[in-house]
Structures are given as C-alpha cells and as structure tokens.
Amino acid sequence: MRRVLEVALEQLAAHGFERLSVPEVAALAGLNKTSVYRRWPTKADLVREALAASMGHTAEALDSGDLRADLLALARTAVVFVESPSGLAVLRTLLAEGANPEVKGLAAAMLHQQGIIGPALVFARAIARGELAQDTDVTLVLTTLAGAIMHRILIEQTPVTEHFLTALIDMVLFGVKRR
Amino acid sequence: MRRVLEVALEQLAAHGFERLSVPEVAALAGLNKTSVYRRWPTKADLVREALAASMGHTAEALDSGDLRADLLALARTAVVFVESPSGLAVLRTLLAEGANPEVKGLAAAMLHQQGIIGPALVFARAIARGELAQDTDVTLVLTTLAGAIMHRILIEQTPVTEHFLTALIDMVLFGVKRR
DNA sequence: CTATAATGCAACCAAGAGTTGCTTTAAGGA
DNA sequence: TCCTTAAAGCAACTCTTGGTTGCATTATAG
Known part of the structure; x- marks a missing residue:
C-alpha cells in the first residue's frame, strides 16, 4: 500500500499531475485499480497523500546572528527539498499547471508547509540587527535567490553546488547591503 | 484559418501542450475538427506552426557601451517575449514537460531563435571594456537575472515593472562588480 | 455552368478513466 | 479447525474524448 x-x-515527478494515470499507478504498484480507487476516490486525493507522506520534516527557523549564515542554511534545506522527487513534482506542477485551481491550492499549501516562509523572519531579524537597511526590498532579494536556484535546477538542470550557493548569496548580499 | x-x-498558454485539445481548438475557432485535422495531422504540427507564426522578430544585439543599459534593454525584450502568450507557452511547456522529447525540441528551438544568446555577447564586451573583471562568473549572473524574472512571472505571477527590472539589475551588477 | 478544392457533418473506432457487483483471498478469534 | 469479516481482485460496463472516414455541401474559378 505504501508502494x-x-x-x-x-509518476507525478515524471509526467506531471495531468498525465498521471491512476490505473497506471495501480498497475506499476502491482495492485488492481479498484483497490486504489477505493482508498483514494480522486486523483487529487492520491497525489495529496503521496506528497504529504514524502515530507514530514519542516525547516526550522534559524538564528545564528549572521544573515549570510542564516541564508545559506535556509537555502541548503530549500535545495534539498526542491531537488527531491516531491519537491520537483510540486514545482513542476505548480509551474505548468498554474491555471488548474485544484492543483494550485495543493501545491501552494505544500510550499508553505515547507517553510518557504522562514526567510521573511531571517530578513526581519537582519534589519532589526541593523545588518540591512530599514528600506531593504526583501521581496526582491527573495525573488532573486529563489529564482536563481529554481532556474539552475529546473531549466539548466544542473545540481546546486555549495560553490554556486555561496557565490550567489555573496553576490546578492553584497549588492543589497550597500546601495 | 489564421484564427x-x-x-x-x-489554449497552449492557458492549458499547456498536454491538455491542449485539437477538437476544442477547432470548436473555439468556429471550425469543424476535421478541417483542422486535415491541415495539421498531429497536435505537434499545429502547435509548431502556431508558435512559429507568433514570433518572427528576433532580438538584435545591443551595444550602447554601457553594461547596465545593454542589460536593461535585453531584459526588456526578454520580458516582452516571456510575458507574451507564445513565450509563456514555451516556458511553461519547457518546464512542465521537460521529459516529453517531442515538446522539448520544439520549445528549445524557440528559445534559441528568440535570442536568449545575446547576453553572452553583452558580457563579453563589458569584460573587454574593463567594466567587469576578467574572471567574472557570467553564468551565475545570467542564471540570477533570468531566474529572478521567471520567478516573478511564472510563480509570483506578477507583471515585471520597470522598477523591478532596474532594482534587480542594479543590485546584481553592484554585487558582481566589486568582489 | 461545370470541375475541383475546401469545408461541414455525422457516424464510427479506440483508448482510457472511473464505477459496480460479485468473487476470492487473508487474517483473526471462538 | 472453522467461521466471520475486511481487504483485495476481477471482469464487465459506462462515458468521455481523441482521432478517422466516407460522403454531402459549399464555394471558387475557369
């Protein structure tokens, strides 16, 4: 059943939500499709539970007292998630099927649960600490960091190395700190 | 017929390649599906021609003598493309259906034709000019800029404002110029 | 006015998702 | 060991949808 x-x-990671076939999943798992349909009446139910089962560990908030260190740690856990099958599945689905509301809620909930929220806190503390200017455009920085990482993974399809991560964060932090 | x-x-932009239905396209265009199938035997044929017909204009290389200005201009044309129906369609499709080879070749060709190559030249000239260090990580910068823009459009689904573009480029350029 | 090409149309086929009713298997308790 | 019950299997069926085909209809041009 876990299978x-x-x-x-x-299947979700490989073909996306739309092309995922419940009968095929059943066959690949060595089950009869009726058994699967009995437990999960709709495709969304199945996918929801599959995604939920694949995570469980949420990123805890960090507070090392240094923005760079916090960001690096945060980025590392984010990358682990995004490079995982379920992370890839969620992202691909979210990007591709941004229209489909059924899917959109599902994927968005996932991203939230996965602590894509943490960063806001980290920045708030950095500003309180005086490490960043009061009027720092936090959204821009987050968009930039997240975008770069996703571009690397989804489009370039290149693994995120530690070197890439530090270079990226150093560049962005340098750019944002003095303006 | 053009319709x-x-x-x-x-439909491609709205639902992606996989969910695009030829019969539905025919109906929406006020044609009988047989007429459509006659001219475009496969879905790929139809989509290919639709995409081809929607572009035509490629981004010409820029050379203002100033990296910031060149990048801004380049980014603007890129944004125009990415925010256009065909651009959205290509990107969504490329991201979502990266597996499907039929689609992959189609989308990749489109991106290339659309001059996502230009930036390399612009950076080469900036380095030759001495505006950037010899050992600048051009790939990182491109990944960051492209990623931020795509994140903004595809995930946040927020239009790219002029303000966002200048803030982004200023931040990244500042970060990359002095290190 | 007629020949020819384009379009419409209705019927049909095939595949695949999801449903239903019933049978078989497994497991546990008396 | 047998009986009860829950879970899984299975086959048949429905319904939707993509795609095909043969023929009728319209239009266009020589």
Missing part, C-alpha cells in the same frame, strides 16, 4: 504512494510520487 | 493558430496559442 502506491511511492509510485504515485514517481 | 485557428491564434486559438491554439491561447
């Missing part, structure tokens, strides 16, 4: 969720996740 | 291509493009 079904694994297969569903694989 | 079919327009509708196909809309």
Whole structure:
C-alpha cells in the first residue's frame, strides 16, 4: 500500500499531475485499480497523500546572528527539498499547471508547509540587527535567490553546488547591503 | 484559418501542450475538427506552426557601451517575449514537460531563435571594456537575472515593472562588480 | 455552368478513466 | 479447525474524448 504512494510520487515527478494515470499507478504498484480507487476516490486525493507522506520534516527557523549564515542554511534545506522527487513534482506542477485551481491550492499549501516562509523572519531579524537597511526590498532579494536556484535546477538542470550557493548569496548580499 | 493558430496559442498558454485539445481548438475557432485535422495531422504540427507564426522578430544585439543599459534593454525584450502568450507557452511547456522529447525540441528551438544568446555577447564586451573583471562568473549572473524574472512571472505571477527590472539589475551588477 | 478544392457533418473506432457487483483471498478469534 | 469479516481482485460496463472516414455541401474559378 505504501508502494502506491511511492509510485504515485514517481509518476507525478515524471509526467506531471495531468498525465498521471491512476490505473497506471495501480498497475506499476502491482495492485488492481479498484483497490486504489477505493482508498483514494480522486486523483487529487492520491497525489495529496503521496506528497504529504514524502515530507514530514519542516525547516526550522534559524538564528545564528549572521544573515549570510542564516541564508545559506535556509537555502541548503530549500535545495534539498526542491531537488527531491516531491519537491520537483510540486514545482513542476505548480509551474505548468498554474491555471488548474485544484492543483494550485495543493501545491501552494505544500510550499508553505515547507517553510518557504522562514526567510521573511531571517530578513526581519537582519534589519532589526541593523545588518540591512530599514528600506531593504526583501521581496526582491527573495525573488532573486529563489529564482536563481529554481532556474539552475529546473531549466539548466544542473545540481546546486555549495560553490554556486555561496557565490550567489555573496553576490546578492553584497549588492543589497550597500546601495 | 489564421484564427485557428491564434486559438491554439491561447489554449497552449492557458492549458499547456498536454491538455491542449485539437477538437476544442477547432470548436473555439468556429471550425469543424476535421478541417483542422486535415491541415495539421498531429497536435505537434499545429502547435509548431502556431508558435512559429507568433514570433518572427528576433532580438538584435545591443551595444550602447554601457553594461547596465545593454542589460536593461535585453531584459526588456526578454520580458516582452516571456510575458507574451507564445513565450509563456514555451516556458511553461519547457518546464512542465521537460521529459516529453517531442515538446522539448520544439520549445528549445524557440528559445534559441528568440535570442536568449545575446547576453553572452553583452558580457563579453563589458569584460573587454574593463567594466567587469576578467574572471567574472557570467553564468551565475545570467542564471540570477533570468531566474529572478521567471520567478516573478511564472510563480509570483506578477507583471515585471520597470522598477523591478532596474532594482534587480542594479543590485546584481553592484554585487558582481566589486568582489 | 461545370470541375475541383475546401469545408461541414455525422457516424464510427479506440483508448482510457472511473464505477459496480460479485468473487476470492487473508487474517483473526471462538 | 472453522467461521466471520475486511481487504483485495476481477471482469464487465459506462462515458468521455481523441482521432478517422466516407460522403454531402459549399464555394471558387475557369
């Protein structure tokens, strides 16, 4: 039974939500499709549970007293998530099927649960600490960091190295700190 | 007949390649599906022609003598493309259906034709001019700029304002120029 | 006015998602 | 060991949808 969720996740990552076929998942898991339909009446139910089962650990908030260190740690956990099957699945789905509301809520909830919120706190503290200017455009920085990482993973399809991460964060931090 | 291509493009942008239905496109265009199937035997044929018909104008290389100005101009034309129906369609499709080879070649060709190459030249000239250090990590900068813009459009689904563009480029350029 | 090409149309086929009713298997308790 | 019950299997069916085909209709041009 656990096998079904694994297969569903694989299929989701491989083909996206739309092309995912419940009967096929059942077949690949060695089950009869009726068994699967019995437990998960809709495709969304199945996918939801598969995604939920694949995470469990949320990123805890960090506070090392240094923005760079906090960001690096945050980025590392984010990358681990985004490079994981479920992370890839969520992102791909969110990007591709941004229209489909059924999917959109599902994926967005996932991203939130996964602590894509943490960063806001980290920046707030950096500003309170005086490390960043009061009027820092936090949104811009977040967009930039997240965008670069996703571009690297989804489009260039290149693994995110530690070197890339430090270079990226150093560049952006340098750019944002003195303006 | 031209109407079919327009509708196909809309549908592609709205639902992605996989969910695009030829019969539905025909209906929306006020044609009988047989007429459409006659001219474009496969979905890929239809989409290919729809995309091809929607572009035509490629970004010409820029050389204002100032990296910031060149980048801004380049980014603006890139944004125009990415925010256009065909651009959105290509990107969404490329991201979502990166697996599907049929689609992959189609989308990749489009991106290339659209001059996502230009930036390399611009940076080469900036380095030759001495505006950037010899060992500048051009790839990182490109990844960052492209990623931020795509994140903004595809995930945040917020239009790219002039203000966002200048803030982004200023931040990144500042970060990369002195290190 | 007629020949030819383009379009419409209705019927059909095939595949795949999801449903249903019933049978079989498994497991646990008396 | 047998009986009860829950879970899984299975086959048949429905319904939707993509795609095909043969033929009728319209239009265009020589």
